[in-house]
Amino acid sequence: MSDTPHGGFPRFTPAHPPADFGRLVEALRTIQDLAVSTDLPEEQLAAAADQAEKLAAAMAPYVVPEGASPAGRSLELPGRGSLLLMPWTIEKYGPDGVQSTGVFRRYHLGGNAAAHGGTLPLLFDDLFGLIQHGYGRPRSRTAFLHIDYRAVTPLDQQLRVSGHVTKVEGRKTFIEAVLTDLDGKVLAECNSLMVSLLPGQP
Incomplete structure (x- = not known):
């Protein structure tokens, strides 16, 4: 059984993959953008599908357990090398808060x-995990997350998200954050409650 600070989570260590991993992740992000923004003719569509299936087949033999892939553990890469997370770059990390910048891409289009x-x-929830960790709190799960949408969040424009711990009560960590453009215009505000795990709790 894991110790209390990690509940039932395994301990994950940072990964330092070769530069080609970063290239792969960025190429796959671009493919995601293109997949939702192109209308390929039938011949090109078939060729693209063939290439995608070949790539999937080439990668499939190398699947590893959770925590062994560099995805999500590559701290130097945008989004820590995870395709799920926003490809943003951490600019500030510590007990007084976390700040990162990045863009929402075509793949994130709502309309x-x-x-x-x-x-x-997703952006805020990932940020809150980093904030409570930087504050020195034990591994936690999100109990609630409340967002106030203040303005339309644009695509392809550099934005900034920042947040900090506001209060701690036993296993509870309360966090606030704000998403702005680089001129300081508020696009969204968010507050959350993170609850630390009990020993062995998933």
């Missing part, structure tokens, strides 16, 4: 050149 509203909770 009318704006980011899908459901992508913002």
Whole structure:
């Protein structure tokens, strides 16, 4: 059984993959963007599908357990090398808060050149995990996450998200964060409750 600070989570260590891993992740992100923004003729569509299937087949023999892949553990890469996470770059990390910058890409489109509203909770939730970790709190799960959408969140424009711990009560960590453009215009505000895990709790 794991110790209390990690509940039932295994301990994951940072990964330092070769540069080609970063190239692969960025290429796959671009493919995601193109997959939702192109209308390929039938011949090119078949060729693209063939290439995608060949790549999947080439990678499949190397599947490893959770925590062994560099995805999500590559701290130097945008989004820590995870295709799930927003490809943002951490600029500040510590007990007084976390700040990162990045863009919502075409893949994140909700409509009318704006980011899908459901992508913002993902951005904030990942940020809150980093914030509580930087604050020195034990491994936690999100109990609630409340977002106030203040303005349309644009695609392909550098934005900034920052947040910090506001209060700690036993196993509870309360966090607030804000998403702005680089001129300081508030696009969304969020607050959350993170609850630390009990020993062995998943």
